[in-house]
Amino acid sequence: MDVKTVCLGMLTDGEASGYDLKKHFESTFGHFFAAGYGSIYPALSSLAEQGLVSCEHIPQEGKPDRKVYQITTAGHTYLLKALEDPAPSHKVRSEFLATMCFAHLMSSEQVELVLDSRIEDTERYLTMFSKIECDGMQDWPPGMRFVLGFGRAVTEAVKAYVENNRHLLAEEHKAQTAIR
Amino acid sequence: MDVKTVCLGMLTDGEASGYDLKKHFESTFGHFFAAGYGSIYPALSSLAEQGLVSCEHIPQEGKPDRKVYQITTAGHTYLLKALEDPAPSHKVRSEFLATMCFAHLMSSEQVELVLDSRIEDTERYLTMFSKIECDGMQDWPPGMRFVLGFGRAVTEAVKAYVENNRHLLAEEHKAQTAIR
DNA sequence: CGCAACATGTAAGCGGTTACATGATTAC
DNA sequence: GTAATCATGTAACCGCTTACATGTTGCG
Numbered sequence: 001m002d003v004k005t006v007c008l009g010m011l012t013d014g015e016a017s018g019y020d021l022k023k024h025f026e027s028t029f030g031h032f033f034a035a036g037y038g039s040i041y042p043a044l045s046s047l048a049e050q051g052l053v054s055c056e057h058i059p060q061e062g063k064p065d066r067k068v069y070q071i072t073t074a075g076h077t078y079l080l081k082a083l084e085d086p087a088p089s090h091k092v093r094s095e096f097l098a099t100m101c102f103a104h105l106m107s108s109e110q111v112e113l114v115l116d117s118r119i120e121d122t123e124r125y126l127t128m129f130s131k132i133e134c135d136g137m138q139d140w141p142p143g144m145r146f147v148l149g150f151g152r153a154v155t156e157a158v159k160a161y162v163e164n165n166r167h168l169l170a171e172e173h174k175a176q177t178a179i180r
Numbered sequence: 181m182d183v184k185t186v187c188l189g190m191l192t193d194g195e196a197s198g199y200d201l202k203k204h205f206e207s208t209f210g211h212f213f214a215a216g217y218g219s220i221y222p223a224l225s226s227l228a229e230q231g232l233v234s235c236e237h238i239p240q241e242g243k244p245d246r247k248v249y250q251i252t253t254a255g256h257t258y259l260l261k262a263l264e265d266p267a268p269s270h271k272v273r274s275e276f277l278a279t280m281c282f283a284h285l286m287s288s289e290q291v292e293l294v295l296d297s298r299i300e301d302t303e304r305y306l307t308m309f310s311k312i313e314c315d316g317m318q319d320w321p322p323g324m325r326f327v328l329g330f331g332r333a334v335t336e337a338v339k340a341y342v343e344n345n346r347h348l349l350a351e352e353h354k355a356q357t358a359i360r
Numbered sequence: 361c362g363c364a365a366c367a368t369g370t371a372a373g374c375g376g377t378t379a380c381a382t383g384a385t386t387a388c
Numbered sequence: 389g390t391a392a393t394c395a396t397g398t399a400a401c402c403g404c405t406t407a408c409a410t411g412t413t414g415c416g
Contacts, residue, residue, distance in 0.1 A: 001275040001278050001279065002402095002403070002404090003403080003404080005278075006278050009278070009281060009282045012282065012285065017367075017368090018367080018368070018369090019365095019366070019367055019368080029278075029281075031272065032272045032273065032274040032277040032278070033273060033274065033277070033278055034271070034273075034404095035404085036404080036405065036406080037367095037368080037369075038369090038370085038371095038404070038405060038406070038407090039403080039404055039405080041368065041369055041370090042369085042370090045369090060366090060367080060412095061412080063366060063367050063368085063411075063412060063413085064366095064367050064368045064369080064410085064411085065367085065368080066366090066367070066368090067367090067368075079282070079285070080285060080286075083279055083282055083285060083286050083290070084290065085275070085279070085294075086290070086293045086294060086297055087294070087297040087301075088274075088275035088276045088278070088279045088294060088297075089273075089274070089275045089276065090272070090274040090275070090276040090277070090298065090301070090338075091214065091272070091273045091274065092211065092212045092270070092271070092272050093212065093213060093214075093269075093271045093273070094212040094213065094268075094269070094270040094271065095181040095265070095268035095269045095270070096268045096269065096270040097212040097213070097270070097327045097330060097331075098181050098185075098186050098189070098209075098212070098213055098268070099181065099263055099265070099268045100323045100326055100327050100330075101189060101209075101321075101323045101324050101327050102189045102192065102259070102263055102321075102323060103321070103322065103323035103326070104321040104322060104323055105192065105259070105260060105263060106260075106263050110263070110264065110266070113266045114265075114266060114267070114268060117266055117267040117268075118270065121267075121270070141281075141282075141283070141284040142283065142284060142348050142349055143280045143281045143282060143283035143284055143349060144281050145348060146280055146283070146345055146348045146349055147277045147280050147281050149341065149345055149348075150277060150280075150338075150341055150342075150345075151277075153337055153338075153340075153341040154334060154337050154338060154341070156337075157333055157334050157336075157337035158270075158330075158333075158334060160333075161329065161330055161333040161334070162330075165326055165329055165330075168322050168325060168326045168329075169322055169323060169326055182374095182375070182376090183375080183376075197395075197396090198395080198396070198397090199393095199394070199395055199396080214376095215376080216376080216377065216378080217395095217396080217397075218376070218377060218378070218379090218397090218398085218399095219375080219376055219377080221396065221397055221398090222397085222398090225397090240384095240394090240395080241384080243383075243384060243385085243394060243395050243396085244382085244383090244394095244395050244396045244397080245395085245396080246394090246395070246396090247395090247396075
């Protein structure tokens, strides 16, 4: 499952431009599937070439033509095939955790800074989740609600863990064990 | 922070071969930083070329020479620089969540299968964490214990969330909201 | 006056994955 | 006998990131 497939999936919710899709990648999909314009625009071109989406050019003054994409029947078929994987991956790549593995090589000030930045990050996500929930989640498919709830639950777990266990990383207290 | 830097960090714990490091990437680092031989061996070669590690060739019969790497003073300096990033990233890339966004396009059997496979995955991780804790975590640096605890906490949160909210994805119950 | 939002794209490069290549030893 | 473990590597490929390129409209 790559950016192309996710774009295709987003288009099942209605027509959209690359610019529109980018906003989805930043908000609702942001916590588990990042993508920039450099991935999205080529993905849409490629989908159009394969006939999986159709494209309507809407001329605009001053701005480039707005290109609105719609999923085709072939696109739907393709998407359903892509969703058949019975064990889709769920990968974490964390420079944060890699850094924390070597906390004993760093100054405690540095470690504190890193932990603070991680907590800020989780707070940004939590704010975003609340905002999304406010402006109407009830018209969304159940899967989307499940996914948002997942993001919230995991983010809260991360925040709580970091807050409750950051004392482990102070050199003074080497013998303690993690709070569950 | 790339595979190279993580390898360098692992070598602060004592000399090791590429093969040894791979095992670390599978066990202790597995839940947040994956790497295969195709990344590790070139990384070590490159580190040696830059003088960040030294390499001892140990001849063996039948097998290729065992190459044991040790971090150098230059390597230590380099690592400390790399650890200075005050806001290291923590990224999730989840085909699982992407799939679940479109659960309404799938059969409930397919959805169930995907959810089961995710739970199995979390269980494998939890077993691994327990095993690691058993064979002596107390001699590890506090950072490593923090990271393992993080992995366990988040994995448990994932498992609980999936178990408690999978009913949201059954088409029958569209109006429900997520259990916190 | 400057910044954010609107709007699309290209191209180089990087980092990692996957498949391939080889082969002895040990445990079941 | 066959699978796992030990042990190292290369090369092609793929997908994504980053930087670059361009220009208008509207808000404060």
